[in-house]
Amino acid sequence: MNLLVVLPVLVPLSAAALGLLAWPRPRLQRAIGVVGSLGLLVTGVALLQRTWSGAVLHSTLGGWSAPFGITLRIDLLGALMITLAGLMGAAAAVTALRSIDRRREELGFHPLLQGLLLGVSGAFSTGDMFNLYVWFEVMLISSFALLSLGASRAQLLGGARYVVLNLLSSLLFLTALGFLYGMARSLDMADLAVRLPALQSEHPQLVLAASGLLFVSFLLKAGVFPLYFWLPPSYPTAPTAVAAVFAGLLTKVGVYALIRVHGSVMPSSPLLFEVALVLGALTMVLGVLGAVAQMDLRRILSFHILSQIGYMVVAFGLLVSEEPAVRRLGVAAAILYITHHIIVKTNLFLVGGLVRELGGSFDLARLGGLRGRTPWLAALFAVPALSLAGIPPLSGFWAKLAVLEAAVAAGRPVIVAVAAGAGLLTLLSMLKIWNQAFWREAPGELAADAGAGSEDRAGRWALVVPVVVLALCTLAIGFYAEPFVAAAGRAADVLLTVPSMAMEVGR
C-alpha cells in the first residue's frame, strides 16, 4: 500500500485524535494543531513533487482491488488542493494561537480544525463517489461545530441556516449516489467514467437525473446563485481563524467536486454546462454588487467569495465547448483561479482580524487612519486586495486573464464583458475598504479597544506571520506565474484524459 497516498488522511486524523487525547492541556493541543497542519502541508508538497509531471498516484484500501474497493487517487489537481489545504490549515492554526479565546480552545477548537482538514484532504484524495460523500460529511460536521463553538447568538443563528442548507445538499448528493449505484453497481470514479457513456444510452433519464442532482448539490456547497444565501449570514459570525479557513477551503471543495465529477466522471451534458455559465455569470455580478452595498469588513469579504466563485464556475462551464483546446483552457483557468483565490481569500480574512485587533472594529464607519498608525498593515492589506481585484502583476491578474482568455477562445463575449465588469467592481470595493480603514483620518469616536497595550503585543506575531507568508505566496504566483499556469494546464490535461487509462492500471 502506497503510504504517501494515505498520508493526507492519516496526518489530520492523527492530529485530531492526539488533540482529543491532550484535552486538558491547551498548550499541547495548540502544538499538535500547528504540527498537524504543517504535516499536511509537507505531505502535499511531497505529493506535488510526485505528481508534478502528470503522474497519478493511487492506492486501493483493504486489499480490495478496484472497482470493488475504495481507491484513493491523487493526481496533480488533488495534490495541489491538498497542499493548499495544509497551507491554509497552518495559517489558521498559527493565527488561532493568539486569536482564539480560551473558552473555544477548551471546547476543542484545535481537534475540530484538524477534523475539518481531514474532511477536506479526504475529499481531495478519494477516487470513490461514496467516499467523497463521507468526507463531505466529515468536513460539514466539523465546520458546523467550529461555527457554533462558543455559541454566541449571532453564531447560532448564522450557523443554523448554514447547517440546514448544507444538509439538504448532502441529501441531494446521496440520492444521486443511489441512482448511480443502481445503474452501475459501482461508485468508483474511474469505473463510472468508463462505463457511464454506455449506461447513458440505456438509461438517459436516470443518468441525467443523477448528474443534475450532483450538480445542484455541488452548486449549493460552492455558493453559486441562487443557492448561495446561506453564506453571507454565516461566515462573518465566525472567529477570524475559522472564517479564514472556511472562506479559503469550504466553497472550493464544492468547486473541486464540480470539476472532478462533472468534468471527468459524468458524461458531458451541454445543458448543465450552459446552466453553469449563466449561473456563474450571475453569481459574479450579484456577489460583487452585494459586497459594494456592505459596510462591515467581513460581510464585504463574504460577498466577494461569492463573486469569485462565479469566475471559477464560469471557467468550468466553458466545458460546454466542443473543442478540446477550449475545454482544457477552461478547466486550467478554473484550477489556476482556485489556487489564487484560496490563498488570497484566507489572507484577506486574516488581515481583517488584524484590522480588528489594531483598529478596534470590523465596521468601516468606525475605522480609520490605519495607514498612518500601522503602515505595514496597509501594505499587507494591499497585496491580497489588489490581487483579488486582478491588478498586475499579482496572482489575481493571471487568474482573471486565464478565465477571460478561455471565454474569448470559447467565443463568449458576454462572459468576457461580465467578468471584466465584475473585476472593476471588485476593485471599487477594495478601494472603499482602503479608503475607509486606511487612508482617511480616524473618525472622532475611535472604537474603544483600538490600538495596543504592551501586553496585547505579546502574541501578535502569531497574527502577522501567516499574513506575511500568504502575501509572499501571492507575490510569488504573481511574479513567477509561468510554472503555476503550466501546472494548472497539466492538471487540466490529467483530469480530462486520465480516467480511461486509470482503469487499466487499477485492474
Add this chain to the structure above:
Amino acid sequence: MTLALAVCIAVLVGAGSYLLMGRNLPRLLFGIVLLGHAANLVIFTLGGGARAGAPIVPEGSDRLAAGHADPVSQALVLTAIVIGFAMLAFCAVLFERVQKATGDLDVDALRPGDEEGDGS
C-alpha cells in the same frame, strides 16, 4: 415490492419537502430526517433491496445463490444512516440553543439582523 418502495419514497419526499418549508424549526428538522430516509430508501431500492434472498453464501456452496440482495448497497445505506443520525443529533442541540438564545423556534428568528460575532 419495488413499486411499494417507490411510492414510499415519493410520500417521504413529499412530506419532507412540505415540512422543510415550514416555519417551525423542529418541523424543519423532521423534514430533513424524512428526506434523509427517502435518500436511503432510494439507495436501498435501486440496489436491489427488494429481492428476497439474503446475501449469505449457503452451506456447502462457494458462491451466493441467485436472486440475492446486494450487500454493498445495504452497507452504503448503513453508513448514510449513521451519518444522518449524527447530523440529526447535532441539529437538535443546535436548535435547542437557538431557542434559548432567541426565545422561540420560529424560522424567522434566524434572520441575520444586525448581529455580528465578536471576531475573536
